[in-house]
Amino acid sequence: MGGKKERTEGLGRALIRQQNRKAIEAKEKGRAIHLQNRKVLESYTEINEIDAIIDKSDEASLLLSSGAASDAGSSDLLISADDAGDMTAEERRQAQKEEEALYASNLKVPRRPPWNSNMSVEELDANEKQAFLEWRRKLARLEENDMLVLTPYEKNLDIWRQLWRVLERSDLIVMVVDARDPFFYRCPDLEEYALEIDEHKRTLLLVNKADLLPFNIRKKWAEYFHQHDILFIFWSAKAASAAIEGKTLIQEPESQESDLPGLDTRIYGRDELLTRLQAEAESVVAARERPSSSSSTTSEKRQVTVGFVGYPNVGKSSTINALVGAKRTGVTSTPGKTKHFQTLIISDELVLCDCPGLVFPSFSSSRHEMVACGVLPIDRMTQHREAVQVVANRVARCELERIYNIRLPNPKPYEPQNRPPTSYELLRAYCVSRGHVASSGLPDETRAARQMLKDYIDGKLPHFELPPGMDTSDTEGEDSGSGSDEEEEPEPSSGSLPDRRELEDLEEFDSGLKGSKVVKKRENKKEGSHKQHKKPQRKKDRSWRVGNDGGDGMPAIRVFQKPAVNFAAISASGRG
Numbered sequence: 001m002g003g004k005k006e007r008t009e010g011l012g013r014a015l016i017r018q019q020n021r022k023a024i025e026a027k028e029k030g031r032a033i034h035l036q037n038r039k040v041l042e043s044y045t046e047i048n049e050i051d052a053i054i055d056k057s058d059e060a061s062l063l064l065s066s067g068a069a070s071d072a073g074s075s076d077l078l079i080s081a082d083d084a085g086d087m088t089a090e091e092r093r094q095a096q097k098e099e100e101a102l103y104a105s106n107l108k109v110p111r112r113p114p115w116n117s118n119m120s121v122e123e124l125d126a127n128e129k130q131a132f133l134e135w136r137r138k139l140a141r142l143e144e145n146d147m148l149v150l151t152p153y154e155k156n157l158d159i160w161r162q163l164w165r166v167l168e169r170s171d172l173i174v175m176v177v178d179a180r181d182p183f184f185y186r187c188p189d190l191e192e193y194a195l196e197i198d199e200h201k202r203t204l205l206l207v208n209k210a211d212l213l214p215f216n217i218r219k220k221w222a223e224y225f226h227q228h229d230i231l232f233i234f235w236s237a238k239a240a241s242a243a244i245e246g247k248t249l250i251q252e253p254e255s256q257e258s259d260l261p262g263l264d265t266r267i268y269g270r271d272e273l274l275t276r277l278q279a280e281a282e283s284v285v286a287a288r289e290r291p292s293s294s295s296s297t298t299s300e301k302r303q304v305t306v307g308f309v310g311y312p313n314v315g316k317s318s319t320i321n322a323l324v325g326a327k328r329t330g331v332t333s334t335p336g337k338t339k340h341f342q343t344l345i346i347s348d349e350l351v352l353c354d355c356p357g358l359v360f361p362s363f364s365s366s367r368h369e370m371v372a373c374g375v376l377p378i379d380r381m382t383q384h385r386e387a388v389q390v391v392a393n394r395v396a397r398c399e400l401e402r403i404y405n406i407r408l409p410n411p412k413p414y415e416p417q418n419r420p421p422t423s424y425e426l427l428r429a430y431c432v433s434r435g436h437v438a439s440s441g442l443p444d445e446t447r448a449a450r451q452m453l454k455d456y457i458d459g460k461l462p463h464f465e466l467p468p469g470m471d472t473s474d475t476e477g478e479d480s481g482s483g484s485d486e487e488e489e490p491e492p493s494s495g496s497l498p499d500r501r502e503l504e505d506l507e508e509f510d511s512g513l514k515g516s517k518v519v520k521k522r523e524n525k526k527e528g529s530h531k532q533h534k535k536p537q538r539k540k541d542r543s544w545r546v547g548n549d550g551g552d553g554m555p556a557i558r559v560f561q562k563p564a565v566n567f568a569a570i571s572a573s574g575r576g
Ligand SMILES: Nc1nc2c(ncn2[C@@H]2O[C@H](COP(=O)(O)OP(=O)(O)OP(=O)(O)O)[C@@H](O)[C@H]2O)c(=O)[nH]1
Pocket: 208, 209, 210, 211, 212, 235, 236, 237, 238, 239, 311, 312, 313, 314, 315, 316, 317, 318, 319, 330, 331, 332, 333, 334, 335, 336, 337, 338, 355, 356, 357, 358, 458, 459
């Protein structure tokens, strides 16, 4: 008997030892993969397909071995360059719109492949890589269509993995968008993906930076969201942080009446937002548990999780900091600094989760627009005139003149009188007034462009989009005060303001030389801190000339799909 017992114990010990060995091996493997993945998380929006294949040859071989690349050459999506070459600009734009509408549904957020807790770490890793490469391959195929321009998007799987985790663990998903152009930052497919994970999950649009939106425009957006069944809240992380310090940033209008009963146009305060988020998340949990509620005897409260997702720079970290009431995550105006998701326990009932900013794939914007909207870093700007043209198209001429204390040349008699200034005119006027001269002796357009884009992103240059189907005539005659009691001070002039005649003289002048005089005069008068650039000016350089007749290498004015907001009309209707 004793021998049998010993044998059984021996077998038991052997089994335990085997289990432990397996556990240690699995842990080691997991650690190896973990270490391998622990390289600093970086956002890859600029990487191209070739780079991806060279850099990640292991992933490429995975893709090839799966046979997934076998149909990569099929051309059912293609409109060839030859077909497109015969079209007029208008026809091309129309065809592009049609193609974009046709393939809009192909712009998906990458899905995490199905998984379960029995899978090994390697298996999970390989499946995720495979699914991700498949997703990238589909997008690459879209790019083969000459009519479709896919803007840079996040190509680092590890960043998408962060999103998958946040989506899976959150009951309520808060999509943070910039109030000045909510639909640029909204990703409807993400809402769909959340529902695929769990049909009860809800997505709420947190319309941040509402302090930068005039009240009447906020009201229009509220009506639009309400009519289209979009769950939304207006919010200003900046105002909420100011409130924590006892300051008031937003002066709300006394009456916020609307034709739609129950319309919520308020900008929420910190406590209100926390309460509402918790209530929304609890309603998700309640809906999820409802079918089995008959078997549940207790009504005890569960901890709910609210995940914050969105493009870089929309204010996710600022929002979390304002909600937590202390600085817990880094905030800067450089997009893409949050690299890993963070979990913050607010109370026994509420947990917040901050996801790194993600650039979702889209057709609808240009790279310049993405720089101007703050989702691609200004440092990566290669064509500054194109990016500044976005600013020139969207900020009223009078606002640019007032805020920068500059004079922009009037449109020529043969041009539409309401055309926006060209980026060239704007950059030149700015450089002249500030004395920004590059070492070449030419206006330092890059420096000017960087400053203007920063001002545009930070809200110093006012701009906003109207809800779809609405134009400025819908907002005229209404109070459009921004609600913010922060009055924009015009920038101090660096010297006396050149009058229009002086500027027009400059157009006719060999302005490299004359420009340098203007520059020096201004520098001496005010901006003592600026370096004196002593390099001789190029006499015959024509890059200072104003005009868009094409003779000076200036790009034609770009027509953007979204109509520029007529700020002049809005300003005239009472905006400060
Ligand atoms: N005017 C205004 N500016 C804001 C507000 N919230 C955030 N900002 C500014 O927007 C910029 C980006 O804010 P972050 O909180 O770092 O944005 P994020 O979404 O966490 O960015 P990533 O880490 O890149 O994903 C910073 O310059 C903030 O000061 C707001 O409510 N109003």
